[in-house]
Amino acid sequence: MDTEKLIQDVVKSVMQKLSVGIIQGSQTPGNTSEPVKVDGKLKVAQTVASDKKIVCSISVKHVHLCREHLDVLYGKDYEPTILKELYQPGNYAYKETVTVVGPKLNAIQNVRILGPLRSKSQVELAKTDCIILGIDAPVRPSGKLEGTTSCVLIGPKGAVYLSEGVIRANRHLHLSQEDADYFGIKDNDEVDVRVTGPKGLTFNNVQVRVSKDFVSEMHIDTDDGNAADVVNGTLVEIVNASCIAPIGPSTIADSNRIPPNIPDNSISGEITDPNILRNMNSVMAQAGGVLTTSNTISSSNNIGSARTTKTVITVADLDSYKVSGIKLSTNVILSPLAKDEALARGIKIFS
Ligand SMILES: [Zn+2]
Structure with a gap:
């Protein structure tokens, strides 16, 4: 063991002891002496072991479609082609994409469709995407779509007006049952997750989702990812945000643990493609206005x-x-x- 490693280990162990002291209520400037509580419950991070890191990946803007909408956008009973398997087993990126249009008539083209098909269509964007489209999508857990934002989806065969379903996905952490047990946290807990490196920061309000079908992986959108210089495979750690500790250099998973990215060829800007305008026509007609070529x-x-x-x-x-x-x-x-x-x-x- 070299000297530098030794010093690092000593500092780490001191910081851990210090953080335990903070959690247990020793006097710390800026911290209350009470343990952190969320909704009256003791914040789970107190029991978290910090020596196990989790891979993080970036959810580039994408859509999930129901069968009915895929029929409209790509034709009846269309079978999409799998382009890439994602990190979570049974999830994949399709070759097919759609154009997402907002009320400013700005469009984001080539937005990836992810599989498998779902019972309700859902569009997941980052704040920057929302700004381009001129919409104000709420931060929601996947699937909680009541009262969310509308948009128009356009495919090669038709267009769909989505009355709701546009969200900015909340920060969330998929955990295997084994890792959830290890950390002592359970489904729907909220934790803080720290990213190290020069743009290091701690993400709060990270929803924990536990399933025996999950492999452990944190999901954040492109805005959060860019803010913290996260790339697919950056290792992150569950922390108690009330701990104050130095932020170390960023680390990355071994190559076999780097999640694949969602292939993204999207371009954004004004609609000039006559085919898109033609497809807009059918949707706009229902709402009273008609776009033609x-x-x-x-x-x-x-x-x-x-x-x-x-x-x-x-x-x-x-x-x-x-x-x-x-x-x-x-x-x-x-x-x-x-x-x-x-x-x-x-x-x-x-x-
Ligand atoms: Zn996810």
């Missing part, structure tokens, strides 16, 4: 058969407005990107 939007109201045609101006159309400028009216929709670009090019916008 060739950059024209028609809308039919419910009163009689009155039909108006609206013009959508995207960046690609700006050349035609160089001289005339863009006259805004109720029949003209100027995309946000086109507006910025028009102003940058000195194209007049007037009403």
